Amino acid sequence: MIDVSTRLTAALDGLYDALASGSDWQEAVRHGCEATGADRFNLITAGSDGTARQFSHPFDPESALEYLTAYLSRDVRFPRLLARPSGLVTTAELMSREEIARCPVHQEFYRRHPECWNMTMVFGRSEGGLVAIAAHRGANRPEPGREDDASLAVFANHLARIVHLKDMLPGGTIARDGALAAFDGLDDAIAIFDVNGLVVHLNPSAESHLGARSGLRLVGHRLVAAQPEVTEAITRAVGATIRVLKAEASMLPRPVKVPRPHDRPLFLRFFAAPAGDGPARYGVVKFVDPTERRVPEIDFVRAATGLSRGEAALAVAIYRGQTVKTFAEAAGLSEQTIRKRLKHVSDKLGVRRQAEIALKIAALAAV
Template structure:
């Protein structure tokens, strides 16, 4: 698969983040880059968090599913037994043995009749407390997903989470404010629109209140961190977003108090929301810099802060222990899991946080631990 196809898929996901009507098209591209025949975006909690979204290839199967087959879906009960958690990527081969699949009516009657085979599933938190599930289906007889395909699912998960988070925040703001322009201004999350040079073209009221403590705008309107050690990290976040390859949120240290939670979301695609935001930013290749004050929810544990950076709970626990200087073997013993599990989590941690060495993880955890101490000035 060409990297250009993967980047086009990311663009489609962010376009859907601004205009939910584009989700079916985005899921179609997700299917293509993961070698699946279709994808679904399913609300998990609360049930009304998002509407069910189905890529075009699965529409007929979805109608059949809703007409009666849902009660025979053995995957639901198996997922509950497995205690499926946000961030955990599960395949059908992890839920059932080949023998169980071979005699299961749901697989052999329903899925087979629609030309569908094995699936992969992941819970996606949107950053507002809601959960959705992305489900990918292989064609019948195509076997299970290979390592590269699952890695693409893993890479896409953070982008899906950000796009769903933008959906949720804009929907709530529009419900309270009315028009999109009013919603942007009164959004509870701080929002700065940056043009393709990284220059701020619009700052909403919530962002204005957060500027001046840890983050500010320079004379030429570029975001700048107050602490010199944080400036390369902020620059990397913005550069990645402007290039169309966002690296994920970061916690920006401040001279006083808890850090700022920052995320940079590219504005791509079409639709009323994208058009309004692009017009405000003065370019079709803008980004939204989203700001949140972590102090509002009180001091957070290191594990909680790692989860704010996009890690699952299991990954955050492993990262916390390794960051405190424990070896992978010690972490496995402390968490009562196998070494293979710890290695898998470390691979995901490095990918999500953009780390390449264990020393970088230790430095990050030490910084986060400093923010959780009650004696911090």
């Protein structure tokens, strides 16, 4: 059997190898799990701006996002940690048995994830916020011994220093590649999120979809809906997208329907976007509003249908609900001239009625 010191040495070697090779925190927490013999190992960073990130081994982005979105604010251990000096602490030192019996984290979340029931944590504070490194064990496993606690303390000390180091390093692959400027120039509403599910950028169109009217808002840089079940669906979809980003899965999630109080529902579609160096590193959410009728460019309609510029303009106007008379008046032409043009449009598109012209343009608008 490998002794604790050998296990810790191997884990620290793996941690620094991961840092040297540019691997992310997922690799680091795997080594932490090996060092401490934990059933689950977490790294949580909470910034002074209220944002929180969690990396977990075994890899489970859905449960990590669920905890950060729905349970972190209800976890009484974290405010109590802030009242203590930095160091090692256990759940038993932060909560009584009576509190655990009525704690939503334990009675709801940990019932579904029993491997997290007992926690030993090393945490520290800095100007940038809080770093918490936790080793979890199931309720059916004995409490960790002194050697396991010592391993966690040593490993956490190294890991926390690396977190601080990485926070000082320049990032921003997305910005370097100019993708943010490209997204900002789109009419489509786009949000970009990182591998922690944090929304790191919203283009102007997406910002207009946040608020009471849409039923969506940002809480701790995470998308939250007015209905808890919709928030859960968004969390699952973000987690599934992160699995694609991490090459743990190949199927992107289905769109999530977000009900709105006074309008048709909004739909969220999820994509995995590659960074400039090749690997997929960030996710994209597209906000699809069925009430917003997209109007294709005249030149695009011309290229797709063979219509002349005037004919394409008339077809788009019909799609937008204009009558022949109003179009003629706006163009400064006679209604008879526009009706002749309408016949040319119908012949070229192979249709007979104006409603069919609108359907043809609607199909182009969806491209």
